[in-house]
Amino acid sequence: EAGVAQSPRYKIIEKRQSVAFWCNPISGHATLYWYQQILGQGPKLLIQFQNNGVVDDSQLPKDRFSAERLKGVDSTLKIQPAKLEDSAVYLCASSLVRLAGGEQFFGPGTRLTVL
Amino acid sequence: AQKITQTQPGMFVQEKEAVTLDCTYDTSDPSYGLFWYKQPSSGEMIFLIYQGSYDQQNATEGRYSLNFQKARKSANLVISASQLGDSAMYFCAMREANTGNQFYFGTGTSLTVIP
Numbered sequence: 001e002a003g004v005a006q007s008p009r010y011k012i013i014e015k016r017q018s019v020a021f022w023c024n025p026i027s028g029h030a031t032l033y034w035y036q037q038i039l040g041q042g043p044k045l046l047i048q049f050q051n052n053g054v055v056d057d058s059q060l061p062k063d064r065f066s067a068e069r070l071k072g073v074d075s076t077l078k079i080q081p082a083k084l085e086d087s088a089v090y091l092c093a094s095s096l097v098r099l100a101g102g103e104q105f106f107g108p109g110t111r112l113t114v115l
Numbered sequence: 116a117q118k119i120t121q122t123q124p125g126m127f128v129q130e131k132e133a134v135t136l137d138c139t140y141d142t143s144d145p146s147y148g149l150f151w152y153k154q155p156s157s158g159e160m161i162f163l164i165y166q167g168s169y170d171q172q173n174a175t176e177g178r179y180s181l182n183f184q185k186a187r188k189s190a191n192l193v194i195s196a197s198q199l200g201d202s203a204m205y206f207c208a209m210r211e212a213n214t215g216n217q218f219y220f221g222t223g224t225s226l227t228v229i230p
Contacts, residue, residue: 041222041223042119042206042220042221042222042223043160045217055217056217089158091160093160102148102210103162103165104150104162104218105162106152106160106161108158108159109158111158
């Protein structure tokens with residue numbers, strides 16, 4: 001079974017530029033999560049999708065961040081314009097069930113550096 | 116209030132010894148799941164072990180066991196017979212069934228195994 005795929009793995013941009021990340025979850029996983037992990041901290045949930053609907057985006061900085069999950073499969077996360085404090089690893093995860101017992105499977109992450 | 120608290124920023128253990136990583140949680144949801152993830156320096160998040168709130172017995176997975184004390188709201192991870200490859204960040208996480216299944220992560224504990 002293929003895991004969660006993310007691309008690119010690394011991205012370096014200048015502040016005020018735009019960037020987009022892509023995630024392909026494990027086949028059949030209805031729930032998809034985007035996390036931001038700043039160096040030395042735990043992952044912080046940015047947005048959670050159930051199929052192609054948003055379940056929780058309360059911590060997504062909506063003035064600059066946007067995400068979509070068309071057709072309930074792949075997802076993209078965009079930052080426009082980027083700020084220095086957006087430098088972090090962006091993790092995508094998916095899970096099979098909505099019950100409390102379903103663990104998340106994580107992708108390798110995208111390491112973003114904003115200069 | 117923090118949903119997940121990990122009070123040990125860093126821990127050291129001698130190879131082949133056992134180590135306990137602390138985790139306390141805060142929830143009023145009767146249905147929840149507790150998870151431990153390992154994050155090596157390469158960055159991927161690896162699922163280790165799961166404990167459901169209604170599980171009567173402590174979860175075990177190979178050298179990993181979860182010391183679940185429901186009344187104290189603690190879910191400590193015990194790693195037996197530590198190996199050099201266990202050196203990594205360890206994150207405790209909780210998923211509540213009645214809040215959209217959002218995952219809450221702690222700040223992590225950095226474990227170093229000494230030869």
